[in-house]
Amino acid sequence: MDLKTWFQRLTDVTSAARTQEVLRDALPDLVEELGFDCYAYLYIQPSRTYAYSNYSPEWLKHYFDSDYTTIDPVVKTASTTLRPFTWCSGGSRHSETKEVRRFYSEAGDFGIRSGISIPIRTACRHMSMLTLASSKPSLTLDKDIDQIAAVTAVAFLHAKLEEHNAKPTAQPTFELTAKQTLCLKWSAEGKPMKSIATLENMSFATVNFHLNNARKVLDAGSLAQATALATKLGLI
Incomplete structure (x- = not known):
């Protein structure tokens, strides 16, 4: 052929x-x-x-x-x-x-x-x-x-x-910590970092730390992209 x-x-x-x-x-x-x-x-x-x-x-x-x-x-x-x-x-x-x-x-x-x-x-x-x-x-x-x-x-x-919406045979694996997942979940709900800090009894700096590290793990250019990617991958 x-x-x-x-x-x-x-x-x-x-x-x-x-x-x-x-x-x-x-x-x-x-x-x-x-x-x-x-x-x-x-x-x-x-x-x-x-x-x-x-x-x-x-x-x-x-x-x-x-x-x-x-x-x-x-x-x-x-x-x-x-x-x-x-x-x-x-x-x-x-x-x-x-x-x-x-x-x-x-x-x-x-x-x-x-x-x-x-x-x-x-x-x-x-x-x-x-x-x-x-x-x-x-x-x-x-x-x-x-x-x-x-x-x-x-x-x-x-x-x-x-x-x-074919399920991939293989893809990279991303490992988020419990705190990173929690903060991203709140972000996906539309909560700003200040509100997340209040809800989880964290300092603003701590929330920023976890979200920034989550963004790096996901190799995302912004928090919005990290949140969207984590949602699409079923991580949150």
Whole structure:
């Protein structure tokens, strides 16, 4: 099957999936039809990245625990080019850092050695990307990737996952203290710091301390963003 036809198949399968469970069950077979071993859909945001994937659970956990989104050369290439591209772990090793070489080595241990990645721009200037991965050390395509077909199919997949509010396969874990959670909960209720201090018998400085640390844990740029993110993640 050629890539252009496969991207149309992806759009058809995505359109037919009425639930996220149907889509989750259909994607692995579709990926195998093209001769790849697994797939990963990454939704990348400044303060949160999550995966919808059939990669090994051990690799996904290690990936997020190690904060590999900041190291992953495939993600970096995707964010700078925003064009479909092929990649392999046996590239220009002389120009790679020790961290990148370790990343490729560890990914290879889980059978991720080459692939195709299709990044797209999503709402609020965020980026999503679909990667089809193979255990082969290199990848050769008969034709160039049809960029319009690729981006259209991945954009359709993104919209469907958003429509279903699909539960991520893996995402970073955030650990808030009891005081941080409590203060954020009050903030989500619309209470200003002065009121939180009164309600919880804390000083204003203590409330500010807990909320500021919670913001840092969540890698949020503001208290409002931290509150919204904690609510979305079900932390409060």
